[in-house]
Amino acid sequence: MSFQPTFDASEIEDLLNGKRGGEHPSLMSVLEEVQARYRYLPQDALILISESMGVPLSQTYGVATFYNAFSLKPKGRHVINVCTGTACMVRGAKKVLERISDRLGIQPGETTEDGQFTLETVNCLGACALGPVVVADGAYSGEVTGAKANALLSKVMAEAKTV
Numbered sequence: 308m309s310f311q312p313t314f315d316a317s318e319i320e321d322l323l324n325g326k327r328g329g330e331h332p333s334l335m336s337v338l339e340e341v342q343a344r345y346r347y348l349p350q351d352a353l354i355l356i357s358e359s360m361g362v363p364l365s366q367t368y369g370v371a372t373f374y375n376a377f378s379l380k381p382k383g384r385h386v387i388n389v390c391t392g393t394a395c396m397v398r399g400a401k402k403v404l405e406r407i408s409d410r411l412g413i414q415p416g417e418t419t420e421d422g423q424f425t426l427e428t429v430n431c432l433g434a435c436a437l438g439p440v441v442v443a444d445g446a447y448s449g450e451v452t453g454a455k456a457n458a459l460l461s462k463v464m465a466e467a468k469t470v
């Protein structure tokens with residue numbers, strides 16, 4: 308069973324109503340808030356937003372799928388990205404990815420059952436000379452080995468327990 312966060316339509320309606328108090332909200336700003344609240348854009352939310360704002364659903368999906376900041380799949384509280392670009396793979400990214408995947412018990416693109424961790428891969432982070440590169444909650448780590456990946460994961464897991 309995959310991680311499925313709860314979605315409350317009334318929260319989206321409240322958000323839209325709150326936004327209407329000021330100037331006309333932009334589609335982008337509404338999507339940003341929904342993404343921040345749920346860590347993804349639920350399909351029902353996109354439909355609700357489109358109807359409420361009078362924006363074609365195709366346009367809403369267009370924006371939601373264009374920007375990397377948005378996700379149509381639920382994400383965990385902590386997102387770990389392993390670069391699997393050529394330079395990082397040559398330097399051992401496969402082992403790093405396997406180590407993290409084994410420890411979390413999920414495959415790339417999946418989220419742990421408790422909704423804490425999402426493991427993703429990316430093609431290049433623009434720091435090839437530092438490969439293998441791992442980004443955990445936005446923090447870059449370079450020259451990651453299996454041992455360093457373990458330590459990095461332990462740190463993120465410890466932080467997850469304190470939140």
Ligand code: FES
Pocket residue numbers: 390391392393394395396430431432433434435436438440
């Ligand atoms: S290939 Fe990994 S940072 Fe470029």
